[in-house]
Every structure is written in structure tokens, then in C-alpha cells.
Amino acid sequence: MRHPEVVLRTAEETRAWGERLGRLLRAGDLVVLTGELGAGKTTLTQGIAEGLGVRGPITSPTFVIARVHPSLVGGPALVHVDAYRLGGFAELDDLDLDASIEDSVTIVEWGHGLAEGLAEDRVEVTLTGDDERHVTLTASGPRWEDEQARELLDALADVP
Structure with a gap:
């Protein structure tokens, strides 16, 4: 299910929108982030982390590939992955993310074409633009098919 495009004009708006998204996520959710260098993927992840309440x-994580941020509020940990330097799904699979995916929220930057196989339930977020970020969100899988989940995601159509 694809949701309307949102335009975020500043890094602060990007973080705030990410925080709202983070409050909707739960253990087992996969978020795949796509966008050019400087598009705001890490800024968005910072907001998601704030919404999740993680350390x-x-x-x-470009040079370490993946970082785990434990929850400070009793929720799921955040596993933050940068797939930019990975050569394909086999290298992503070598990280054993599937071992923690059910217990964590997993975000994969540069994950388009690589990370979709990690989980049936996922949110794909694409960021484009330089000065303003144009954000599209597509949710897939049974987790996002019920009416309540759709209403939650539809609420993200409003800019913070």
C-alpha cells in the first residue's frame, strides 16, 4: 500500500516525521530506506530512534555496517544497518539479521533490492530531493493490511 508523498523542508521536519513513524513501529518491523547521499536517511533514522525510545x-553505520541500539523504555531495540558497502543479499544475509528481526525494529539504509527478503512485513521509505525532501512510504505484508494500521500510516501524510 503506497501512501501520499510528504514534503519535508528541513532536517528538523525530517526528524519529527521519523519520530512519528517510530512511534508506530513494533518488534519485527523492517524499514527499508532508499535515497541518494545526503537525502536524509540517517536524519530520518534519528527521528525513528527518538520515537522508539532507544539509546x-x-x-x-557505514563503516561498521550495523549497530544495535537498546531500548530505554522497555520496547524493541533498533538494529540500524547500512547496506551501501554490501555486494548483495548474500553479504546482508551473513549479518544474521533474521536472528534478531522478530525482536527488534530493523532499519536498512541503502536496502532497496537487498533487504526486502528479510521480512514479509516492511515499510519502504524513499527520500528524494536536495533542499526539501520528498518522502514516499509503501507498506507491505499482513501487518499493514488491517484498517487500524492503514489509519496510523495515513496519519503520516501530514507534515509535523
Whole structure:
């Protein structure tokens, strides 16, 4: 299910929108982030982390590939992955993310074409633009098919 495009004009709006998304996520959710360098993927992840209430700081895991941020509020941990340097699904699979995916919220930056096989239930977020970020969100899987989940995601159509 694809949702209307949202335009976020600042890094603060991107973080705030991410925080709202983070409050909707639960253990087992996969978020696949797509966008060019500087599109706001890590900024969005910082907001999601705030919404989840996990320990920070949230920085791009480009050189360590994956970081785990435990919850500070009794919720799921955040597993933050940067797939930019990975050569394909086999290398992503070598990270054994499926071992923690049911217990965590997993975010994969640069994950389009690689991470979709990690979970049936996923949210794909695409960020485009330089000064303003144009964000599209597509939710897939049974988790997002009921009316309540659709209403929650539809609420993200409003800019913070």
C-alpha cells in the first residue's frame, strides 16, 4: 500500500516525521530506506530512534555496517544497518539479521533490492530531493493490511 508523498523542508521536519513513524513501529518491523547521499536517511533514522525510545547517538553505520541500539523504555531495540558497502543479499544475509528481526525494529539504509527478503512485513521509505525532501512510504505484508494500521500510516501524510 503506497501512501501520499510528504514534503519535508528541513532536517528538523525530517526528524519529527521519523519520530512519528517510530512511534508506530513494533518488534519485527523492517524499514527499508532508499535515497541518494545526503537525502536524509540517517536524519530520518534519528527521528525513528527518538520515537522508539532507544539509546543513541544515532550515526550512520557505514563503516561498521550495523549497530544495535537498546531500548530505554522497555520496547524493541533498533538494529540500524547500512547496506551501501554490501555486494548483495548474500553479504546482508551473513549479518544474521533474521536472528534478531522478530525482536527488534530493523532499519536498512541503502536496502532497496537487498533487504526486502528479510521480512514479509516492511515499510519502504524513499527520500528524494536536495533542499526539501520528498518522502514516499509503501507498506507491505499482513501487518499493514488491517484498517487500524492503514489509519496510523495515513496519519503520516501530514507534515509535523
